[in-house]
Amino acid sequence: MANCETPRSPIVQVAIAVPLHRLFDYLLPLDLSSDGVIEPGIRVRVPFGKHYKTGIVMGLTQTSDIPPERLKAIEQILDTQPLLSDSDFKLLSWASRYYHHPLGEVVATALPVTLRQGKPAVAATEIRYMLSEQGHQVIPEQLSRAPRQQALLARLQATATTLAADTPGADKAALKALLAKGFLCEVSVTPAPVYQPKPALAASAEQQMAIASVSADLGRFSAFLLEGVTGSGKTEVYMQIIADVLQRGLQVLVLLPEITLTPQLEQRFRDRFAVAIVCYHSKLTDSQRLHAWLALRSGDAAILLGTRSALFTPMAKPGLIILDEEHDPSFKQQEGFRFSARDVAIARAKMLDVPVLLGSATPSLESLYNVQRGRYRLLTLSARAGHAVAPQFTLLDIRNKPLDAGLSEPLIALMRSTLAQGQQVLLFLNRRGFAPVLICHGCGWVARCGHCDANLVIHAGERRLRCHHCNSEQRLPDLCPACGSVELHPLGMGTERIEQSLASLFPDQTVVRLDRDTTQRKGALEHYLDKINQGEASIILGTQMLAKGHHFPGVTLVAIVDIDSGLFSIDFHAAEKLAQMIVQVGGRAGRADKPGRVILQTRQPEHPLLTMLLTQGYPAFARLALAERQQAGLPPFSHQALIRAHASHAGPVQQFLHAVAALLRQFDSQVAVLGPVSAPMARRAGQFRFQLLLQSPNRQALHQRLDAVLPAIAQIKAAKTVRWSLDIDPVDLY
Ligand code: ADP
Ligand code: ZN
Ligand code: ZN
Numbered sequence: 001m002a003n004c005e006t007p008r009s010p011i012v013q014v015a016i017a018v019p020l021h022r023l024f025d026y027l028l029p030l031d032l033s034s035d036g037v038i039e040p041g042i043r044v045r046v047p048f049g050k051h052y053k054t055g056i057v058m059g060l061t062q063t064s065d066i067p068p069e070r071l072k073a074i075e076q077i078l079d080t081q082p083l084l085s086d087s088d089f090k091l092l093s094w095a096s097r098y099y100h101h102p103l104g105e106v107v108a109t110a111l112p113v114t115l116r117q118g119k120p121a122v123a124a125t126e127i128r129y130m131l132s133e134q135g136h137q138v139i140p141e142q143l144s145r146a147p148r149q150q151a152l153l154a155r156l157q158a159t160a161t162t163l164a165a166d167t168p169g170a171d172k173a174a175l176k177a178l179l180a181k182g183f184l185c186e187v188s189v190t191p192a193p194v195y196q197p198k199p200a201l202a203a204s205a206e207q208q209m210a211i212a213s214v215s216a217d218l219g220r221f222s223a224f225l226l227e228g229v230t231g232s233g234k235t236e237v238y239m240q241i242i243a244d245v246l247q248r249g250l251q252v253l254v255l256l257p258e259i260t261l262t263p264q265l266e267q268r269f270r271d272r273f274a275v276a277i278v279c280y281h282s283k284l285t286d287s288q289r290l291h292a293w294l295a296l297r298s299g300d301a302a303i304l305l306g307t308r309s310a311l312f313t314p315m316a317k318p319g320l321i322i323l324d325e326e327h328d329p330s331f332k333q334q335e336g337f338r339f340s341a342r343d344v345a346i347a348r349a350k351m352l353d354v355p356v357l358l359g360s361a362t363p364s365l366e367s368l369y370n371v372q373r374g375r376y377r378l379l380t381l382s383a384r385a386g387h388a389v390a391p392q393f394t395l396l397d398i399r400n401k402p403l404d405a406g407l408s409e410p411l412i413a414l415m416r417s418t419l420a421q422g423q424q425v426l427l428f429l430n431r432r433g434f435a436p437v438l439i440c441h442g443c444g445w446v447a448r449c450g451h452c453d454a455n456l457v458i459h460a461g462e463r464r465l466r467c468h469h470c471n472s473e474q475r476l477p478d479l480c481p482a483c484g485s486v487e488l489h490p491l492g493m494g495t496e497r498i499e500q501s502l503a504s505l506f507p508d509q510t511v512v513r514l515d516r517d518t519t520q521r522k523g524a525l526e527h528y529l530d531k532i533n534q535g536e537a538s539i540i541l542g543t544q545m546l547a548k549g550h551h552f553p554g555v556t557l558v559a560i561v562d563i564d565s566g567l568f569s570i571d572f573h574a575a576e577k578l579a580q581m582i583v584q585v586g587g588r589a590g591r592a593d594k595p596g597r598v599i600l601q602t603r604q605p606e607h608p609l610l611t612m613l614l615t616q617g618y619p620a621f622a623r624l625a626l627a628e629r630q631q632a633g634l635p636p637f638s639h640q641a642l643i644r645a646h647a648s649h650a651g652p653v654q655q656f657l658h659a660v661a662a663l664l665r666q667f668d669s670q671v672a673v674l675g676p677v678s679a680p681m682a683r684r685a686g687q688f689r690f691q692l693l694l695q696s697p698n699r700q701a702l703h704q705r706l707d708a709v710l711p712a713i714a715q716i717k718a719a720k721t722v723r724w725s726l727d728i729d730p731v732d733l734y
Helices: 086-098 103-109 133-137 147-159 172-180 205-216 234-247 263-272 286-298 341-352 365-372 409-420 495-505 524-533 574-586 608-632 650-665 699-715
Strands: 011-016 024-027 043-048 051-061 126-131 184-189 222-228 251-255 277-280 303-306 318-324 355-360 376-381 392-397 424-428 437-440 457-459 464-466 473-475 488-491 511-514 539-542 555-560 597-602 639-647 672-684 687-696 723-728
Touching: 011 043, 011 103, 024 043, 051 103, 086 103, 086 341, 126 147, 126 172, 133 147, 147 172, 172 184, 205 222, 205 234, 205 376, 222 234, 222 365, 234 251, 234 263, 234 318, 234 355, 234 376, 263 277, 263 303, 263 524, 277 286, 286 303, 318 341, 341 355, 365 376, 365 608, 392 608, 409 424, 409 555, 409 597, 495 511, 495 539, 511 524, 555 574, 574 597, 574 608, 597 608, 639 650, 639 672, 639 699, 650 672, 650 687, 650 699, 687 699, 699 723
Parallel strands: 222 355, 222 376, 251 303, 251 318, 277 303, 318 355, 392 597, 424 539, 424 555, 511 539, 555 597
Antiparallel strands: 011 024, 011 051, 043 051, 126 184, 437 488, 457 464, 464 473, 639 687, 639 723, 672 687
């Protein structure tokens, strides 16, 4: 018998956002005629288990591991054009491999949430309504049985204007009815605002040098680190380079920490460039984010200002990637797909063959190391821009000194004289709430969280005790639950407590407190920033929210209330983070024409980190810290991966990690397997937490080892009862 082969219909490989390291095979839709073409980058709706999911087509193949009769068909094709291009896929596949994270979840990260949900890939344009040909001719009285429609028609005929569905007075039902009758038609308008761009500032010699270096490399990959002291005009450098990129008709992706991506910064960009600028961050609505994403992808927008999650946005005509405040920990995603936006930005620039510019006053040790070994080119801004001068840092020894809500007398005196000159004061304390501990004077009882190894924090204004790790909370007790004493005392200092004391110390001054508790409400942070910039507030008090990026020209005195609590962390990143915090917070002082002072209250005035930083500055500190890391064989001179696991009982977690460790230790190679040990916070939200650290001087050896054992890890019996995750290049060891 002749072997008559019918051409088999291709099998579609689909990426679906589930925690499995594989693609899923589907047959073509049963009815292809009405749908579009299947090609990589198209979203499809597919049956998955008992439900349907949205996935992205990654490719077509002729064979599948699944027998043909068990393959299901695609339910629906959702796009007519691919949403992601080959170069997007290349990046996402690379990231999936590097972070050992399932491709489906990585691909989902690249999409705004509405596209993940399968909604149409069109930005909601504002629809307005105007009279149709017919609507002009109809006599309103004909609609006398529908008085609202009659009124609306009469109004439109009288004014010859367009209406939006949400125009005040426009009755939605009447609008719809008139539309159905053909008296109205839809028009879509894209508002075209007119910008009058401001001219660039005259760049300093160092700024010019930085601008020229990057601009000379447009059109090819190269990585730059702009190390510019606080207030040196890094943003001005970015903007002048961006102007060159725009001139070539190319686009720019600017990534920033959420906290610095303020309306004020956005305005600075809008004032400068007469192009479409879109933003992408968590405070926007889903449809605003979709709009921004589509606009960059189509080329309608020339600049995207976004946070970490904007990193993967497709670009029609990529020209440059900028990542400001590159040392900022917010560039590392800490859950799910744990990626470093800084590291992926470098990879993306390389793939796109465009320059990438990292900027910071306090560069990460990783980036400085990359400068040392010639991977990044260093650009320096050593002085503040304009007439501003560097702030003067002083250690204030508070040993044996009386404190009023954590403030020493010399500091209070300095605050008084600063305020008397009409200048602003900024106080920094990285602890929100009233006090971190509630203790009983009678019996020593301490308010602990029932779910975490942590104390409950006093929130006096709301009269609550709250856990900052699991958010559980309870009423502030009047009596000690252990002994019934009324003598319950707050211990330690939080921003709320300082705010209270400031009110009695400085009754005539307006205090603005900026922390997570006061800025919850949408628009609150912007409101307070405006208040500060208008000079309506004279004392600004807050947590790390204050540390970054902000430009407060009126602030001349900055005080870090409690530096000591940062000096005793067990994490090897702690010194770097503390130094960055000191320089960044201090950098808010004296940014305009009046010189600034920075006071660090400490009981450790001889601490080597503090004295080194203050006498020689961040660059010297960082280079020394890097040398120390090298001696200790710590990152960036070695590479780490952290496996974390947790469950509601400790036993299975330990069993699991011991089994993982055994798998990893089977091979004798250059990978050290350290642990398992319990996490620094051993119990959190009722979960017992342990971790296993892998470290190797050879990145490839580490990744090969992981590749070899990851499939086996999933097979460990205890893996079913614990939750575990893998963190490549962890920045927090817990
Ligand atoms: P950074 O981002 O380095 O902290 P900014 O870009 O916010 O600093 O600049 C600080 C201030 O200096 C801003 O008010 C900015 O307008 C001003 N500035 C920057 N470059 C110049 C320049 N070349 N001449 C005058 N002022 C400048
Ligand atoms: Zn008691
Ligand atoms: Zn808790």
